[in-house]
Amino acid sequence: EALPPHLAAARVGRAAQGPLAGLTVYEGLHDPRVAELLLERLRNPGSWGPLRFERARPIPAALSGKLLDAEQSNSSLVYGDARGEAVHGDAYILKILRRVFPGPHPDLELPLALAAEGCDRVPAPVAWFEADDPTGSDDTLTLGVLQPYLRGSRDGWQLALAALGADREFTSEARALGRATAEVHLALAAALPTVTLGRAQTAQFADAMTARLDVAAQAVPALMPYVPGLRTAFDALAGLDEAARGRPAQRVHGDLHLGQALRTPDGRWSVIDFEGEPAIPLAERRRPQPPVRDVAGMLRSFDYAARSHEPWRADWATRCRAAFCEGYAQASGTDPRAEPELLRAYETDKAVYEVLYEARHRPDWLPVPMAAIRRLAGER
Structure with missing residues (x-):
């Protein structure tokens, strides 16, 4: 039986065998x-x-x-x-x-x-x-x-690009988004168990980041010259003093960026899509992490937005990154920039992931994370 016209685009094909043999299969959500x-x-x-x-x-x-x-x-x-x-x-x-x-x-x-x-x-x-x-x-x-469904809302990526296109500042929005992120982190820490990262756990995080770097460098040769400089970020994480190692880890968003934040018509920020990186096993996504992981993801997102604009607005990204951290500190009492080794390690890990993703799926975007790689590797 033929599908009605409004479902024609949802057609998958005709089943060749099994209990549905001879029947038309279509995407039911249409x-x-x-x-x-x-x-x-x-x-x-x-x-x-x-x-x-x-x-x-x-x-x-x-x-x-x-x-x-x-x-x-x-x-x-x-x-x-x-x-x-x-x-x-x-x-x-x-x-x-x-x-x-x-x-x-x-x-x-x-x-x-x-x-x-x-x-x-x-x-x-x-x-x-x-x-x-x-x-x-x-x-x-x-x-x-x-x-x-938050009617009339726009995601942070759309708003950031609109601000860039109109040559408008985005620092007040970035600061408010930092406060919203901190509020979510505080609530997650209160609602779900937290752990304290000791020497072994910190070393495991650093080793995993180094392993991801090695895999990415093999797949993307352009990364290879920067590997020594990038490794220093992960070595610094492994070498943090006992006070830093004693910081708590908790459940986090896991894939936070401007597209995962919605601003409603009344100007309030909401955070959505907590599934984390879908390709990562569920047990790993549910593992407690330092909250700075989400902070690093958002800082990278500001950089992406700035580099999608011609000419590149490095000053715009710098101000937004600072404003986000200020807002986060206002709500949480902890400034992510107070632990530069921790922030650099997680931002580097995110940039390495971006390089591998862009090389595989969007080669035209590869220059965006590569510019961050050069900065994070210490190249001036």
Whole structure:
């Protein structure tokens, strides 16, 4: 049977064998009936075949769903009136996870913990659905999470590029974003266990960074001349004194950048997408880390924004980076710049990751992280 015209673009093909042999296969999330069914199941929690639906609070009925552009690791359905100019009615976003691992998923676990702690910087999960691990373990697989959709919001990347294009300062926004990030970190530390990094754990982090550098240098020869200078950042991390090694580690966002922050129409920043790097095993993503990991990710993001503008605005990036750290210090009482060895190590690790990613997926962007590599390696 042919698909209706509105589903033609969702066609995957025709099944050649198995119980569906001869039938047309299509991406179900494009089908309004599937979107409606998912929301109905979320509204009425319970089991449905191998799936279990859970709900934290009531969900309105009769909300239509629309599929947003798919990302690499998830797809999103928006329900309700999601127009920026709307002021009435409810709107929600359902993230369908396409890379699933057994165990608590950070994109559900962390927002639930933050909501329980009273942190309003993150949209609290409204409902979610899971399944048992097909391998037979006691763990569950998180398959989808429904959260409020922040209507009229714009992400930090869009706002930063708009500011650059209009030759406007972005320091006040960066400072406010630093405060928001610190508030999330403080709430995570209060809601979930923290650990103290000793000599062995610090050395493990440094060794892992060095190993990632070696892999990246083999894959991207342009990195090779800078390896000795970059290694000094990781050696310095391993050699931090006992006071620095005694700093706590905690659950963090894990993939924080300007695109993961939304500013609502009232000027307030929210943080989204807590799944971390999807390619990293779930157990590693859930491991406590120094909060500076998220700080380093955001500092790199300011650099990316500045270098996407012609001519490159190094001064703009420098001011935004400083303002973000100032805002973070205002809210947390700890200035990330007070431990330069720690910050440099994590920023270097992030830049090395960026080089490998850009070389594989966006070669035209490779000059952006390579410029940071030269700076972090000590080249003037």
